[in-house]
Amino acid sequence: MLPVRFIEALSAALPASRIVLDPDVMAAHSRDQAAWAPEGRAVALVRPESAEQVRAVVAVCGEDRVPVVPRGAGTGLSGGANAVDGCVLLALDGMDRILEIDRDEQLAVVQPGVVNDSLRAAVAGHGLWYPPDPASSPWSTIGGNAATNAGGVCCVKYGVTRDYVLGLQVVTGTGELVRLGRRTRKGVAGYDLAGLFVGSEGTLGVITEITVRLLRLPRETPRTIVGAFDSLVGAGRAVAATAAAGITPSALELVDRYCLRAVDDWRNMGLTDLGDVLLLGRIDTGDELEAAALQGCFDAAGAVWSTRSTDAEEAEALFSARRLAYPALERLGPVLTEDVCVPRGLVPEMLARIERHAETHGVHIANIAHAGDGNLHPLIVVPAGDDEARTRAQRVFEAILDDAIALGGTVTGEHGVGLLKKRGMHAEVGEDVLALHRAIKSALDPAGIFNPGKII
Amino acid sequence: MLPVRFIEALSAALPASRIVLDPDVMAAHSRDQAAWAPEGRAVALVRPESAEQVRAVVAVCGEDRVPVVPRGAGTGLSGGANAVDGCVLLALDGMDRILEIDRDEQLAVVQPGVVNDSLRAAVAGHGLWYPPDPASSPWSTIGGNAATNAGGVCCVKYGVTRDYVLGLQVVTGTGELVRLGRRTRKGVAGYDLAGLFVGSEGTLGVITEITVRLLRLPRETPRTIVGAFDSLVGAGRAVAATAAAGITPSALELVDRYCLRAVDDWRNMGLTDLGDVLLLGRIDTGDELEAAALQGCFDAAGAVWSTRSTDAEEAEALFSARRLAYPALERLGPVLTEDVCVPRGLVPEMLARIERHAETHGVHIANIAHAGDGNLHPLIVVPAGDDEARTRAQRVFEAILDDAIALGGTVTGEHGVGLLKKRGMHAEVGEDVLALHRAIKSALDPAGIFNPGKII
The missing domain is CATH 3.30.43.10 (Uridine Diphospho-n-acetylenolpyruvylglucosamine Reductase, domain 2)
Structure with missing residues (x-):
């Protein structure tokens, strides 16, 4: 060169x-x-x-x-x-125009640099809703969300980014600008190439435009159900019980004492008074019986206390505490972020294993989780500059990935493989499936120029 | 050889x-x-x-x-x-065992030969529901449904087969038996290979096992809303109005006079007395106001009459008439089945174009449609043995595909490309995207043995 x-x-x-x-x-x-x-x-x-x-x-x-x-x-x-x-x-953050909002067809066409929250706000003006809501939604872009197949809080009921991408415009490895997918509600004309590009983390091409499906803005006042537990595993049991009861919350988040304390130290919200581990549930169907059933699951699993309400302000405060957990922890030192996802019934077991790793290796692990999905984010916090602690943290990081695989789960529920999860992902899928990835990568990016060294 | x-x-x-x-x-x-x-x-x-x-x-x-x-x-x-x-x-129809139903995780693992209705019945016993419901559900298999990404009546609200396939076991082009996808609710460990295999019509490998996501069996009594119209385009206007009103029916089917007559001639159900063109809507939220709003859309678009009820038997009779339409028409001669899908607001325009083709070319076209999706099934019926009519029918078949493309739609909403839609699909996606298909086909099936000549 x-x-x-x-x-x-x-x-x-x-x-x-x-x-x-x-x-x-x-x-x-x-x-x-x-x-x-x-x-x-x-x-x-x-x-x-x-x-x-x-x-x-x-x-x-x-x-x-x-x-x-x-x-x-x-x-x-x-x-x-x-x-x-x-x-x-x-x-691509400069390509940030919303090109079209079609109320009747319930879709929007956007450039990749449009910020998630901007899209949500714009379509809300038309009575529409773009569900995927990663915690990064005030900053992250739809292009990045599509490239990583981002998840979020409401995925437990409404699915992830791929479920909302109808079509893409991409630049391919042979330098063409092409359209994949469709604008219609259904379509099976050929392979699902749009779906393949979603979550491919920039390794197959560059996304230059996204057509997303929208839902109608929910009309019911959501019910918020809060449960406080005296242990991580106790909260995990409530998650498993919720799954077993067939309840479909539109959010079921877990925030542990480390996170509550970190947010309190930063914003003084009085969260630590609420309990050691909180579960935040939401029922958006307007079904009071289902909200009561969810609270019942919390209580039966041993909640120290629980409550439910339709007070929007109170709910917003609790869910914003959950969103603040990550930046609050980052103030304490580098954070190594896990993203494992396990069968919901095994959430208590996975949480117990995480706690044991923290004890055994002498590292601080805070926990937030999209618990209703079985998607856990143990956050390994290391004092800045402590190289020895860093080595231990990295060992725990890999051990947690192996545990997730052993429990029939995955090393990444929504953050992607990137660089940090390569060993784990390869262990999870195995050599034969990795060979399929390589074959597809070579087929679509013959010169090997797109984000080399990521995923595979 | x-x-x-x-x-x-x-x-x-x-x-x-x-x-x-x-x-x-x-x-x-x-x-x-x-x-x-x-x-x-x-x-x-x-x-x-x-x-x-x-x-x-x-x-x-x-x-x-x-x-x-x-x-x-x-x-x-x-x-x-x-x-x-x-x-x-x-x-693969002999590999027909349901291997696992996990009530708590809301999933089932099946061999490819399990019949759609058998799976639905088996999981219903656990209070669970497998939504995809192609009209062929009493006979078609989950393996075939996955290979074609089959749709059905409830897709308008609940999505298609791909939305319910979590994981697959497949035999690859290099002769390995591998697992793609996952069992967890979420997962982004690598490319969405399971999604790529769904809808690939047997051209990338052989599906030997399918893990499907299940929903809770709906608890509300569904409301059925029926509207009779004196023209196809009038019924199409009601479909566009429903989309514009942001109503989310769990079914919105169209059946025209040809189909009603064919079913009556066969089963004497008295359907032709009901009207020329019927729209069958269903609201499954228990929301009486939404049911009334749907009926209001029918009336405002010029319904000759309309009604709504919660009578399950009545509803079943009407929806079974819709399912019987295709076999009833097949009794009259060979049926060339279209499967175009257009933006919902353009359903009236597409129906008008179909009617014009029928008149101009002197062919009989019956219409059934998953109208709420914009997915139309004009059925070109030809008297057996009439070669001249057959030629005209084939000309109309291709003309309808071109119209769907011209309206921003697709040549196949749910039936797949197979052999009949190859020209149309190639016209729809274009040479550059076809080249991406060929590259993926070669990458995953280097010997070119899997269902050659289909799709591409």
């Missing part, structure tokens, strides 16, 4: 103002929020304004086999957006 | 009783229900009893590059299961 000639070729692909070579700015765009995931050195950062500019950048990179690392807001937690050596960082 | 040596190799792969060489039996298994789709001559029919036997058969075929054509119940409508010359027909 000849850097000068290459930069000249880039300059023909998009305006000079859209090419950034300042090392500090490049460094600031060279990683996501995953602690300790390695990052490489980029040769350029580009900020295209259109799909055509993305296509031109990919063509230039393809010619010289320069790696392309696409990124949205950089809120990922697995290192998927981290720079690799010699790459072009393709920042 | 040496037939004798090849048959000997097959005999090592599975018991002699599972290999059928009788030409009549082979011929009877050489096609699905798609009228006029070409069929080839198979060299053998095999009926494996286990995934391991499927693997062994594929290995034998792979060695000699003998095409493998998998089939379930043969109820497909696009020719996807039709024999190609020199193929082995791989009949």
